[in-house]
Amino acid sequence: xxxxxxxxxxxxxxxxxxxxxxxxxxxxxxxxxxxxxxxxxxxxxxxxxxxxxxxxxxxxxxxxxxxxxxxxxxxxxxxxxxxxxxxxxxxxxxxxxxxxxxxxxxxxxxxxxxxxxxxxxxxxxxxxxxxxxxxxxxxxxxxxxxxxxxxxxxxxxxxxxxxxxxxxxxxxxxxxxxxxxxxxxxxxxxxxxxxxxxxxxxxxxxxxxxxxxxxxxxxxxxxxxxxxxxxxxxxxxxxxxxxxxxxxxxxxxxxxxxxxxxxxxxxxxxxxxxxxxxxxxxxxxxxxxxxxxxxxxxxxxxxxxxxxxxxxxxxxxxxxxxxxxxxxxxxxxxxxxxxxxxx
Numbered sequence: 001x002x003x004x005x006x007x008x009x010x011x012x013x014x015x016x017x018x019x020x021x022x023x024x025x026x027x028x029x030x031x032x033x034x035x036x037x038x039x040x041x042x043x044x045x046x047x048x049x050x051x052x053x054x055x056x057x058x059x060x061x062x063x064x065x066x067x068x069x070x071x072x073x074x075x076x077x078x079x080x081x082x083x084x085x086x087x088x089x090x091x092x093x094x095x096x097x098x099x100x101x102x103x104x105x106x107x108x109x110x111x112x113x114x115x116x117x118x119x120x121x122x123x124x125x126x127x128x129x130x131x132x133x134x135x136x137x138x139x140x141x142x143x144x145x146x147x148x149x150x151x152x153x154x155x156x157x158x159x160x161x162x163x164x165x166x167x168x169x170x171x172x173x174x175x176x177x178x179x180x181x182x183x184x185x186x187x188x189x190x191x192x193x194x195x196x197x198x199x200x201x202x203x204x205x206x207x208x209x210x211x212x213x214x215x216x217x218x219x220x221x222x223x224x225x226x227x228x229x230x231x232x233x234x235x236x237x238x239x240x241x242x243x244x245x246x247x248x249x250x251x252x253x254x255x256x257x258x259x260x261x262x263x264x265x266x267x268x269x270x271x272x273x274x275x276x277x278x279x280x281x282x283x284x285x286x287x288x289x290x291x292x293x294x295x296x297x298x299x300x301x302x303x304x305x306x307x308x309x310x311x312x313x314x315x316x317x318x319x320x321x322x323x324x325x326x327x328x329x330x331x332x333x334x335x336x337x338x339x340x341x342x343x
Contacts, residue, residue: 002108003032004101005084005164009066009074010049011039013092017209021052023095025059033060034082037074042161045092072175072184075159076278079166079174088163093210095123100205104163107200113146115164115196117157118205125211127220128312132319133211134165135301137221145201149193152233152242152260153249157199161207165246168192172250180199182221183228190236218319219326226330230340233258237340259341265324275331294320312317 006024010017036053038046039126048066053061058131066077071091071246086105090096100118107116119142122134138158147155175184186342189199212218226334241255245263248270264269269290277284302309309316330343 001029002086002105003080004086004088004105005080005166006031006034006088006090006101007037007082008035008090008092009037009039009071009078010092011071011074012043012044013039013258014043014048016093016095017045019050019095020090020092021048023097025052025056026146027101028096030059031088031101032133033062033079033082035062035064035078037064037066037078039071040065045316054271059098066176070177071138071159071181072177072179076177077176079169082166085166086163087169088199089161090195090207091160091209093162094120095208095210097206097208099208099224100161103202103205104161106166107202108163110200112200113200114168114192114195115157116205117163117198117201118161118207119203120158120161121206121208123208123210126306127213128315129138129215129319130211130213131302131307131309131312132298132316132323133218133305135209135305135316136210136320136323138281140203141201144201144203146198147201150186150190150232150236151235151251152229155191155193155199156232157201159185159188159208161205164188164192166279168195168197172285179221179231182224185210185230186228186232187235190232190255193245194236200283203340215319215322217325221331222323222326223333226327226342227334227337229260229331230334230338232341233260233342234338234340256340261341262328264329266321267325267328270321291317292328 049063064077066074102148104116104118107113119140125131125134176187178193179187202249239259241252242260243250244264246264273286294317295313297314335342
């Protein structure tokens with residue numbers, strides 16, 4: 001059996017860290033080692049890590065401190081320290097299932113597989129913002145798959161639930177710290193494909209994720225994700241147009257530049273009505289049925305997940321519009337910065 005080391009970056013995570021650490025102690029099979037990297041926390045995260053190390057000697061826990069800011073720097077410090085053949089990543093706001101590692105490492109029996117990714121589910125929500133993020137952020141399929149290339153629509157996986165062969169990480173020199181906090185994991189996946197290797201998606205390998213609890217945190221995250229999309233396009237898409245429309249999607253591989261246009265997002269629908277309304281005033285009344293449609297969409301999505309919502313559906317629709325607007329603004333900013341068309 002391949003030896004597995006777990007690497008987790010930690011920064012100011014006292015809200016979610018106890019659940020994460022408790023889940024790590026329950027893993028079956030247990031990893032060869034757990035490397036917890038504190039990234040200049042200003043709360044009690046580091047003492048909590050040290051306490052966990054002292055009270056769980058059987059878990060082979062190592063606590064490191066990385067003063068350079070950024071999760072990539074913290075993960076790279078962990079990669080340099082581990083001894084396992086497989087490096088499994090999750091985050092301090094995640095709670096892995098007991099059998100997480102058992103499922104996550106299964107694909108490595110195939111030597112052509114360089115990495116595996118698992119399913120991310122939302123932890124129980126305590127606020128409307130958490131409920132919204134659980135419905136619209138980090139959505140994972142329940143179908144296993146294998147990927148051999150990255151595109152704006154598929155092939156990228158977050159480090160909340162990802163495992164990579166250590167030799168591959170060493171060959172790629174870990175995470176590219178210049179990418180920043182948003183998109184470094186997708187960039188790593190794209191570089192794995194460039195080596196000619198594959199990534200297996202294993203939905204049985206489950207972690208639960210605690211989402212943002214405040215509107216400000218949710219908006220900041222959406223802007224960050226959006227600003228990273230143009231960089232990924234410029235680096236890894238080559239050329240081609242990926243076009244999202246309200247009812248269907250289209251790829252034009254011969255488009256001379258890398259471009260990704262999402263015309264199906266909530267903010268683009270509102271913008272379209274406003275543009276038409278500026279030319280023909282009565283068209284602004286379309287905002288009323290559009291608001292009702294967004295509300296019903298949020299209600300139906302929550303109902304399919306078994307989450308009873310009523311008046312909250314209106315709030316969810318508003319958060320959807322706010323998040324999509326923040327992501328679009330991030331894409332605009334990133335398009336200018338990285339000279340790639342992503343709107």
